[in-house]
Amino acid sequence: MRKLMIVSASALVLLSSCVSQKKYAALEAKQKETQDMLNTATVKLNACLAQSETMKEQITDLRNANNNLINTQGNLTTLSAKGAENLEKSLEQMKEKDLQIKAFRDAMNRKDSVTLALVTSLKGAIGNLNDEDIEINVEKGVVYVSISDKLLFNSGRWDVTNRAKEVLGKVATVVKNKPDIEFMVEGHTDSQPISTSVIEDNWDLSVKRATSVVRILQEEFGVPPERMVAAGRSYYVPLASNDTAEGRARNRRTRIVVLPKLDQFYKMIEEGMPKN
Incomplete structure (x- = not known):
């Protein structure tokens, strides 16, 4: 009996030992599987963490880029506003310039019309x-x-001939009918030297001839003296060479120059400008 009990106990111990080895192997396998899963999860976690850092950096970059775009848009808006304002000013200036040019052209046309009518x-x-x-x-x-x-004159003289007075009378009639006209009478000579008891040189002769014409226009034909200027040019503004008799004859002349009245011209321009 005792021997049987010993055998039975030995068998029980052996059976128990066999079960523990199987469970251990199973647990060991399970532990290895769990460890592998843990390692895999750790790798994925680290990858996720790295990806998260990258995404954080990308988000920061995107935010900075967005802020830069907002600032740029604001600057562009400011620049666009200033550009529009400058463009508006430029257009206004161009419009005003066009009006000035038109007024100037109109004034020139009116002046040309007055000149043509006078001629x-x-x-x-x-x-x-x-x-x-x-x-x-x-x-x-x-x-x-x-x-x-x-x-107009006899040789070396400054007194006006009767034939010339007829011509001057016709000129005076036209001038008197245009009270806004002023003019200058210029005396011109040739280069031949002259010196007498009453004439010092060609300057003197050209001035005397101009003043003679002015006096005739004033005293005999009633042209207002304040509208006339007498001037001598001697022989310094020739029309032709003084080396020939024909050239000298052309250079001996008296010229009536209708003076442009700039104040009236500017007035015509102002009249054409828009009123503010």
Whole structure:
């Protein structure tokens, strides 16, 4: 009996030992599986953490970029507003400039119309006089009436001939009908020297001839003296060479220059400008 009990106990111990080995192996396998899962989870966690840091950096970069875009948009908006304001000012300036140009052109057209009317009146009053004796032309918007020396004066003299007075009377009629006209009478000589008891030189002769014409216009034809200027140019503004008799004859002349009245011209421009 005792022997049987010993055998039974031994068998029980052996059976118990076999079960523990199987459970241990199973637990060990389970532990290894769990460890593998833990390792895998750890790797994934680390990857997620790294990805999270990267995403945080990207989010920071995106926020900075967004802020920069907002600032840029604000700057562009400011620049656009200033650009629009400057453009508006430029357009206003261009519009004003266009109006000034138009006013200037209108004034020039009116001035040209006045000049043309004056030339037409002078030519109509004087009639078909020989072109060698009197010329009426326009240069740079200024009217010139050039009367030859042989028509106005005797050689070396400054007193006006009767034939010349007839021409001056016709000029005076036109001038008196245009009270807004002022003019200058210029005396011109050739380069031949002259010196007498009453004439010092060509300067003196050219001035005396100019003042003689002015006196005739004032005293005999009633042209207001305040509208006239007498000037001598001697021989320093020739039309031709003084080396020939023909050239000297052209240079001896008296010229009536209609003076442009700039104040009236500016007034015409101002009248054409828009009123504020």
